[in-house]
Amino acid sequence: MSTLQDKINNYRQLFFDRAAAVKESQQVEELRQLFLGRKKGYLTLLFEEFKNLSPEEKKTAGRVLNEFKTEIQSKLSELEKNFPVSGTITPIEDLTLPGRQLYWGAPHPITLFERKIENIFISMGFSVEEGPEIETDYYNFEALNFPPDHPARDSWDTLYINDKLLLRTHTSPVQIRVMEKKKPPLRIIIPGRVFRRETPDPTHLPMFYQVEGLVVDKGITFAHLKGTLEFFLKALFGEKIRLRFRPSFFPFTEPSAEVDIECIVCRGQNPECRVCGGSGWKEILGSGMVDPQVFKNVNIDPEIYSGWAFGLGIDRTAMFAFQIPEMRYFYENDLRFIRQFNRK
Numbered sequence: 001m002s003t004l005q006d007k008i009n010n011y012r013q014l015f016f017d018r019a020a021a022v023k024e025s026q027q028v029e030e031l032r033q034l035f036l037g038r039k040k041g042y043l044t045l046l047f048e049e050f051k052n053l054s055p056e057e058k059k060t061a062g063r064v065l066n067e068f069k070t071e072i073q074s075k076l077s078e079l080e081k082n083f084p085v086s087g088t089i090t091p092i093e094d095l096t097l098p099g100r101q102l103y104w105g106a107p108h109p110i111t112l113f114e115r116k117i118e119n120i121f122i123s124m125g126f127s128v129e130e131g132p133e134i135e136t137d138y139y140n141f142e143a144l145n146f147p148p149d150h151p152a153r154d155s156w157d158t159l160y161i162n163d164k165l166l167l168r169t170h171t172s173p174v175q176i177r178v179m180e181k182k183k184p185p186l187r188i189i190i191p192g193r194v195f196r197r198e199t200p201d202p203t204h205l206p207m208f209y210q211v212e213g214l215v216v217d218k219g220i221t222f223a224h225l226k227g228t229l230e231f232f233l234k235a236l237f238g239e240k241i242r243l244r245f246r247p248s249f250f251p252f253t254e255p256s257a258e259v260d261i262e263c264i265v266c267r268g269q270n271p272e273c274r275v276c277g278g279s280g281w282k283e284i285l286g287s288g289m290v291d292p293q294v295f296k297n298v299n300i301d302p303e304i305y306s307g308w309a310f311g312l313g314i315d316r317t318a319m320f321a322f323q324i325p326e327m328r329y330f331y332e333n334d335l336r337f338i339r340q341f342n343r344k
């Protein structure tokens with residue numbers, strides 16, 4: 001034991017002499033190696049010797065050794081602070097390396113299609129409006145002339161948040177919000193997300209996109225509705241596309257019409273066509289002349305003003321235009337799918 005203590009005393013002397021002589025960071029590292037080096041460090045060797053001591057001797061020896069170790073370590077870290085490592089070699093950037101390839105993002109097909117629609121309407125002098133996805137019963141239904149408990153509400157399977165709030169089932173409530181704030185003449189489109197209590201299948205999802213249109217001015221007639229929608233659909237699907245207007249019913253328009261476009265896959269030539277079911281037509285939007293009651297609800301005088309409106313399913317129409325068999329593909333975020341729409 002005394003020999004171990006002697007050795008420690010000698011080593012301590014040596015260590016502090018060396019420590020006092022340190023002039024640069026490299027010497028600190030050398031000193032560390034000399035004492036704490038993994039194989040041949042003096043202290044490491046002392047710990048080796050320690051293993052051979054009797055249990056009795058180990059008690060004191062262990063304490064003394066550990067104290068010495070702490071002494072060494074704290075002095076070393078003090079030295080490291082005083083002689084910080086400097087002049088480390090920083091690798092120089094290799095300017096001859098080729099650049100890392102940047103990943104180019106791409107707009108989602110729904111976004112692309114929505115922009116296409118917006119641009120056609122913007123070219124006709126429409127402006128783009130937006131509204132909230134969480135709505136009140138008043139805007140989603142009542143102001144649009146759906147009285148409470150009216151059976152027409154059943155056509156819109158609604159996701160309710162509570163008694164008063166719901167997820168909007170269509171973009172039509174934004175017509176009301178805009179007419180409350182802005183006076184005619186109005187020429188607007190309203191793209192946005194809508195929600196319905198639907199079980200997902202290839203052509204239905206509980207969330208999808210619509211675009212709403214509204215025109216209000218003096219002297220607006222059904223001819224404006226027909227002419228504008230025809231111009232729009234020809235701009236979207238090509239000059240040659242044929243359209244058909246079918247009488248329909250919506251509480252907020254009177255009269256109302258649904259618009260079908262000719263099936264671009266079979267042109268009515270295939271009775272087994274999977275896209276149009278053999279009918280040759282594809283329904284893509286609802287429209288009509290704004291019901292006088294809707295104008296009254298927003299304090300616009302229906303004796304002075306008239307207007308027309310439409311609502312189109314963006315996903316559905318995009319599926320048809322791009323011939324995509326599954327609506328779900330739009331929302332799976334598979335880049336292999338999304339990138340296909342951005343080839344120039």
Ligand code: DAH
Pocket residue numbers: 169170171172212213250252253285286287288289308309310311312
């Ligand atoms: N909001 C209707 C729907 O979701 C679509 C619609 C029909 C909108 C006629 C209109 C309209 O503005 O005039 O089924």
